[in-house]
Amino acid sequence: MNKAVDPVAKLSGEIVPPPDKSISHRSAMFAALSSENSIIQNYSSAADPQSTLECLKQLGVEIHQEGSTVKISGVGRDGFQDPEKSLDCGNSGTTMRLLSGIVAGAGVECTMIGDESLSARTMKRIIDPLRKMGCKIDGKEGIYAPLEIHSHGGVKGMRYPLPIASAQLKSCVLLAGLFGDEPTEVVEDVLSRDHTERLLQLETEPYGSGKIIQSSRDHIIPQQNYRVPGDFSAAAFWLVAGSIHENAEIHLSGTGVNPSRDAVYHILEEMGASFKKTNNRLAGKEPVSDLFVESSDLKPIHLDPALIPNCIDELPILMVAMCFADGKSVITGAEELRHKETDRLSAMAEILNLAGTEVELQQDGIIIQGRRDFKPSAATFPTYHDHRMAMAAAVLATKGTDTSAITHADCTAISYPKFWTDLQTLSDSAA
Template sequence: MIQKTKPAEKLAGTLVMPPDKSISHRAALFAAISDENSIIENYSSAADPQSTLSCLRQLGVSIQKKGNRVEIEGVGRDGFRPPESPLDCGNSGTTMRLLSGIMAGAGIKCKLIGDESLSSRTMKRIIDPLRQMGCDISGRDEEFAPIRIEPHNGLNPLRYPLPIASAQLKSSVLLAGLFGDEPTEVIETVPSRDHTERLLGLKSEPFGTGKIIRSSRSDVLPAQNYEVPGDFSAAAFWLVAGSINSGAELDLVKVGMNPSRTGIYHILEEMGAQFTQSNSAIAGKEPVSDISVKSAQLNPIELDPKLIPNCIDELPVLMVAMCFADGRSVITGAEELRHKETDRLSAMAEILASAGAEIELQKDGMIIHGNPDFTPKPARFKSYHDHRMAMAAAVLSTRSSGSCEVEDAECTSISYPQFWTHLHELTQS
């Protein structure tokens, strides 16, 4: 699908963000391994979390859906049924990496597959530590899907310093550790998303400059009874759109404000963005707030590489914001972007350059020479079938001098099915 966009004469309105994708995945997976039954409200309808539900059904988990309410009968650690066909994770790296941890820890014979994009993303980072624990797991060329898992002869406790800041890697190891008699310990020096620890109530304590997190069979796995908050990663596109468009006034309702996710919020504030929070509360174990966004004059920034793990998924739209800042902005330490659904550094460089932005692509980041008066040229943007590329291009096009087009725009359904409808509503209000 080719989506046509028009410059935003104004940008105003109230939006309810789609349910958080990262939390939806985990809520379903953790409900399945609990001995109790769970009711999850506001479960994401996006393609990726639906892949997680489909895989769990193949494993014998009873799941009932009523709108965005999902009821899951927990089978416990030892109740999974070996699937009769491959577990299709679709485009979802979270599904494949977290489910691999559970299946490998449980020793369930299975094969995990994915689409072309997912099959090109490295899984070596989870295969290696899971093997060290005694799991029988392998991948194509020892690195890629399909992932094959066989029964094991018992798990070994593992003390594992994370080589990179990755919530998926951390979660995969901790989930496998739940099947071991002795604690598995994950040492995290650079913070990453902490939804797994929060929702499972795993023990952690300070360790050096970071923390150490433990999991084992002694951990009691709680039911997952809560309402999934709005997806902060989705809200990030409107934080930028509202900031760069003159006269914009946006209200975003019930947005998840987990501190391990909101890096771009504080980065944009440092750049001069004008945000106001209200109605702050706790949903399950996650903080939520309403956010008001108004247009602002943005200043350039040299992004501290230590902040990258906290905003890795939001970096593409942050690059859009930098195009309208008054001066030179620098991103370094973001080479992980090259290993996402597409090479997001190269993809964003092409998107920004095609709009006429002055950029310098680096191996691990980008230099962007911003201008508050920058007016993107009308262009036809490639999305590379990557939802975040499509949405970043759309936000950029709101400041364009004419109509733009986004190729393969349906890919936004991976995380934000209502995106194009919301964009239309805000620009027509």
């Protein structure tokens, strides 16, 4: 479906960001791994985390869901059953990459499949280390889903320096390591999001500018009893929307502010965005705050490549903010964006070009010439069925000269089912 987006003169109101997708995935998987029962509140209703629940059910995990509360009866490391049919991960790379660490480590006999988009995304980065650990896993052409996983003679612990900063790769290896008698150590030179080690309470130690995380069969997997925080990646769309509009006041309550996830908050502050952070608290092991953003005059920025792993999912909406910063902004070291649900570097360059922004696309980044008085041209913005493209284009279109159209707008349900409702709420409250 296409969605029409009109220019908006003002944005105001309070939004509760959707439950954090990354934490929802992990909370369900870790609850299944535990030998105890868990109650997870505010579990995400988005398509991707629901794919995780369906896969776990097929593995013999008893799950009861009432609204956003999920009760999971843990089966422990040795309680997973061979599924009767393929585990369908849908569009969720997190489901496939993390769950493969669990089922490969456990030696479950299964096939993991995904939709057309997920099946085109390389899984080589997880296949290679899992094989080194003694797991039996293979993919189409050696690198793509479907993934075929088989029983094995036992997981071998290893020391694994991460070749790229990737929380999904890190988590996959650590989860497989939970099935090994000898420790597996993941060496992380550049810090990535740390939900896995937080929620599993894994042993970590500093290592240069990064850290070493350890897992083994000796580690006791804790219950997952907590409320999932609001998704910072979703909140980022409203942080930018509030910053670029001349007349905006947006309150975001219950937002996760994990320091391994919130780089865009600090990047926008450096660009001149006006924020307040109040009511700081914890949800389980995760920090949570209420955020307030209002209209700001933004400055351009040359983004430090070292920050990319901390804000990889938020880069598309950050590019929108750069359009309204008075001068040239530069992103480098972001080639990983080309390997997401779509090639997000090329897709965002196309969206920004259609809006009339001066853009220079690079192999690993983008150069954006922003203007404080920029008025995006009305256009039909392609999304390539990518939820973050759709939401970034929608925020951009609210500043446009006329009505724009967002293609395949329903893809926002992958991570943010209420996005269009929340956008309407902020627009109506401002009327």
